[in-house]
């Protein structure tokens with residue numbers, strides 16, 4: 553069964569987890585997301601995960617309210633109740649959580665340590681890859 557640790561291995565051992573601090577500006581966060589081609593940033597206080605900020609927070613809490621991203625701190629718009637997963641959680645479980653809670657990103661925690669991020673895109677890719685392998689196996693079986 554496909555698990556989060558398999559996804560992280562696929563993304564590469566040296567995959568960097570980009571993070572931001574609560575007192576940085578939202579503009580800093582948006583710049584970092586654009587630069588690294590990512591849609592969410594875990595918010596850290598030292599080694600501790602204290603929130604998450606995503607492009608949607610920017611769209612809904614800054615743009616829609618006509619606020620300035622340069623004058624707003626990350627902590628003013630971040631979500632503080634962060635749902636995380638563990639390396640041994642299944643891809644199926646993660647998809648269920650993301651669908652139920654309507655978000656597209658989840659930090660991966662090994663005990664209290666942030667070790668990665670997974671997105672809905674990573675999950676969909678993993679499921680498609682797994683299904684393609686199954687189809688290839690069945691085709692080989694049918695062809696004898």
Ligand code: AMP
Nearest residue numbers: 604606608631633634635655656657658
């Ligand atoms: P997203 O679809 O990931 O852009 O996120 C939609 C909303 O859910 C935003 O307000 C995020 O801050 C929040 N959010 C995203 N990921 C998580 C998570 N893992 N735990 C809690 N909230 C989250």
